[in-house]
Structure formats: C-alpha cells, structure tokens
Amino acid sequence: MAKETVPKINKSRAIRRLVIWYKRNSAVTSIVDTAANSAATAGNVAGNVVSGAGSVVSTASNVASNVAGNVAGNVVSSAESVVNTASSVVSNAGILAKNTLQPLVFDPLKRLQNSDNILDNLEETHSNRIWIAVDGMGGDHAPGPILEGCLEAISRFPINIKFVGKIEEVKNAAEKTGLTELLEKEIENNRFELIDSDDPIGMNEEATTVRKRKNASINVAMDLVRNNKAKAVYSAGNSGAMMASAIFRIGRLKGIDRPAIGALFPTRDQTRPVLVLDVGANTDCKPSYLHQFALLGNIYAKDVLQVKKPRIGLLNIGEEECKGNDLSLKTFELLSTEKSFDFGGNCEGRDVLSGSFDVVVCDGFTGNILLKFLESVGGVLLDILRSELPRGRRGKVGSAFLKSNLLRIKKRLDHAEHGGALLLGVNGICVIGHGSSKSLSVVSALRLAHSAVNHNVMENLNQLQKLQVLNS
Numbered sequence: 001m002a003k004e005t006v007p008k009i010n011k012s013r014a015i016r017r018l019v020i021w022y023k024r025n026s027a028v029t030s031i032v033d034t035a036a037n038s039a040a041t042a043g044n045v046a047g048n049v050v051s052g053a054g055s056v057v058s059t060a061s062n063v064a065s066n067v068a069g070n071v072a073g074n075v076v077s078s079a080e081s082v083v084n085t086a087s088s089v090v091s092n093a094g095i096l097a098k099n100t101l102q103p104l105v106f107d108p109l110k111r112l113q114n115s116d117n118i119l120d121n122l123e124e125t126h127s128n129r130i131w132i133a134v135d136g137m138g139g140d141h142a143p144g145p146i147l148e149g150c151l152e153a154i155s156r157f158p159i160n161i162k163f164v165g166k167i168e169e170v171k172n173a174a175e176k177t178g179l180t181e182l183l184e185k186e187i188e189n190n191r192f193e194l195i196d197s198d199d200p201i202g203m204n205e206e207a208t209t210v211r212k213r214k215n216a217s218i219n220v221a222m223d224l225v226r227n228n229k230a231k232a233v234y235s236a237g238n239s240g241a242m243m244a245s246a247i248f249r250i251g252r253l254k255g256i257d258r259p260a261i262g263a264l265f266p267t268r269d270q271t272r273p274v275l276v277l278d279v280g281a282n283t284d285c286k287p288s289y290l291h292q293f294a295l296l297g298n299i300y301a302k303d304v305l306q307v308k309k310p311r312i313g314l315l316n317i318g319e320e321e322c323k324g325n326d327l328s329l330k331t332f333e334l335l336s337t338e339k340s341f342d343f344g345g346n347c348e349g350r351d352v353l354s355g356s357f358d359v360v361v362c363d364g365f366t367g368n369i370l371l372k373f374l375e376s377v378g379g380v381l382l383d384i385l386r387s388e389l390p391r392g393r394r395g396k397v398g399s400a401f402l403k404s405n406l407l408r409i410k411k412r413l414d415h416a417e418h419g420g421a422l423l424l425g426v427n428g429i430c431v432i433g434h435g436s437s438k439s440l441s442v443v444s445a446l447r448l449a450h451s452a453v454n455h456n457v458m459e460n461l462n463q464l465q466k467l468q469v470l471n472s
Helices: 002-024 026-063 066-113 116-126 144-156 167-176 180-188 207-211 217-226 239-249 287-303 326-336 364-388 392-413 439-454 457-466
Strands: 130-135 159-165 192-196 232-235 260-265 274-277 311-315 342-347 359-361 420-424 429-433
Touching: 130 217, 130 439, 144 159, 144 167, 144 180, 144 192, 144 439, 159 167, 159 217, 159 439, 167 180, 167 192, 180 192, 207 239, 217 232, 217 239, 217 429, 232 439, 239 420, 239 429, 260 287, 260 364, 274 287, 274 364, 287 311, 287 326, 287 359, 287 420, 287 457, 311 326, 311 364, 326 342, 420 439, 429 439
Parallel strands: 130 159, 130 232, 159 192, 232 429, 274 359, 311 342, 311 359
Antiparallel strands: 260 274, 260 420, 420 429
C-alpha cells in the first residue's frame, strides 16, 4: 500500500511546484503580451502606409500627367515593398514569439487545465497542510505586514498558521489593512489561529532577555514547536533573541556547539542558489564551529536544495591553502580531512556568487557583512542602469523593452525573494526574517519553512550525532 501512495504525493508536489512556478514567472506572459501588442502595432503601421500610398496614387491620378503618373507608380511600388517588409517582420516576430515563448507559458497551462481539481483533492486527501508558528509581533513593521504575508502564504502553500501576538493589536492591524474579513474566514476554516502573548523582545534589547520574559511572543511561538503543536517557527524580530529562545526552549542538536544562520544567495544559475553560513549568529568562531557549519550546510543542501553532492567552500582571501588568518588556516585543515562531504577548498569573495560552490562557510562577523552588502547590490545596480539609459524618445522605447529584464534582475537579487534564513543546529526548524520584512518577505520565508519541513531536514540533522568527529 505504501508504494501506491508515494507517486500520488510526488505528483501533487510536482503540480504544486508548477503552479507556483507559473505564478512567480508572470514576466514570461508579459513578454508574450508585449510581442502580441507589437505585432498589432506593426500591422496598424503597415495599414497606414498602404492607406497613405493609396491616397498618393489617387491624388496623382487626378492631377498628374504621365510623368506624375510614373512618379506615383514608383511611390506605390515603394509603398508595396515597405508593406511586404513590414508584413514579413510582423510574421517573423509572431513566429519567433510563438516558438520561443509558447512552450514556457501555454504548455504548462494545458497540462494544468485538468490538474487543479486533482491538486486540491490530493492536498485534502493526504492532509499535507502543516502548522507553522509565527512571531506576529517581531519586526520593524509588525504586526500588519506579517499578518498580510501569513494570509497570502496560506492561499499559496499547504500550511496553517498559529499567529502569536497581542490579539487586540493584531485585530486593529487587520482592520487598518482591510484584512478583517479574510482573517475571520481563515480562522473559521481552521487554517489560522490567534494566540495571545505579551510584548515582543525589542530590536535593541539583549538576547538574554528571553529568559526573564517567558510570555514574550518569540517564546510563546517557540513553545509551540517544543510541544509539537507546530512544525516550524518564523520571526522577523530580534535575531539574537530568537537564537537564544531556540537554545533555551528547544535546545541544540547533540554534538553542535553553536547554531548557525544560513542564508541563500543568488548565483549565475538562478535554479541553484548558494547557502552561506554563518551570517550573524556567531561573530567569534573556533575552527570546530566552522567545521560543524559545513556539516549542517551539507545536509541542508542535500535535502532542501536537492544537490546530490554539495561542494563546500571556505570563505578566504585566496585560493591557496596557505592563505588567510589563523582561523582560516586551522579550519582548512579540518575540512580537508573530512570524508563525509566534498570540500572544494578556499572560496574567494568573487566566487561566492559564481555557482562554483553549493555551501560557503565563514564566521558570523564576515558573513553578516557579506549579507548586508548583497542586499544593497540589487538597488544600486538598477539605479546605475537607469542613469545610463539614453534620454528622450529613444530612451523611453529602450526602457520599455528592458523593463521586464530589469525587473527579473531585481527579483533575483532581492533578499525579500528568499525572505529569511534558517537557524541550523537547533532541535527544530527556525526561520529568521529580516527586521524590515514586508508581506513578500514573509511569504518567501514561510515557503522556506514549509520546504524544510517537507524534506525532513530534522531527521537527517539528528543523524549528525553519530559522526565520530562530533563525539570526540
């Protein structure tokens, strides 16, 4: 019986991923629409040319002599040539757009036309929806944007939300953003639950404050994971407080000295991001910590990123094994003798986004600087491109053609598309969001949490304790 149910679940996942892929790649349909509009415009221009030529011929025949008639004949001939050329361009553009873009847009739609009901039925039949605890009071803009992102995520992914926060403030935020009706509907459908808590841990407060304030929103959310009432927890609040709460409430994995924050960075291949850890949990590290980060990242890359043999890199100032500070040199020795993963050597800063590595390890101080720098790259790059585009009519036309490309570039570099980073090394799935997270970031972070749960990351992470290196 088990063998018969597995294909259905896999089919459901495949269909769901295809639906999400199509929704998130609306730029493709935009290109198709643009091509169609351009073809129509070209047709109108061609029609105007023919009409103008006809008018010239008519005027010439009424007024002109034989010489004028010859001139008119030449005009007609030239106009016909222009019309034929325009028609050829329109036809070729249409064929090119159809052949190039139709497989990307229309074929998936055809495959999905009869699959929507199957997807819904499979989700309900197999009860794939999982509960995720959300610290609704954590973040610079909470609780409004956090609530909006959660409600959006419920409609996109097979998840339910336990929203932890001060209930009156949450309801007021829902009323201000026009989400009251949707909130009540999801509560009625048993897909959303409000759980009361005290004030959150402030961004400027010490992480150890979580030990004194047991009913702070992050502690209440973490307790839901500890008591198996939720499979994962998400917070955009104080990251240090979240890590402290995770350690005190659900504990570290056996054999792991320090948890690490792992963030996904884009690479040249948009289907294969690189996991960088640590990006802020441990500013001062020992070689053994970085060794453990590599072990954690290797499992995550296998389970969630679906990389069969992840290539691990050590962030350093040079490729040679003799380069770097004392921490880098000692860590290199540990990683090069490790047989449980593929160590690819030192990774220079320019190689992080090259796609040459699947996991890059570093201390939290360096990793956090790298993360914050990357967050600024997308906006700066787009500003430079805008300033370099020619002005006037030509510039506007060129900008129109480049708009979809620029939006895709921004999307690939936007940290909101990844939404959050995983706290690896604790005995539960914890996703840390950016303090300035808006609804899009929340949706992306909840997708990350669902993916980690769905791929049974914790089961494989718990196997780390069997490694001799962690028990020595």
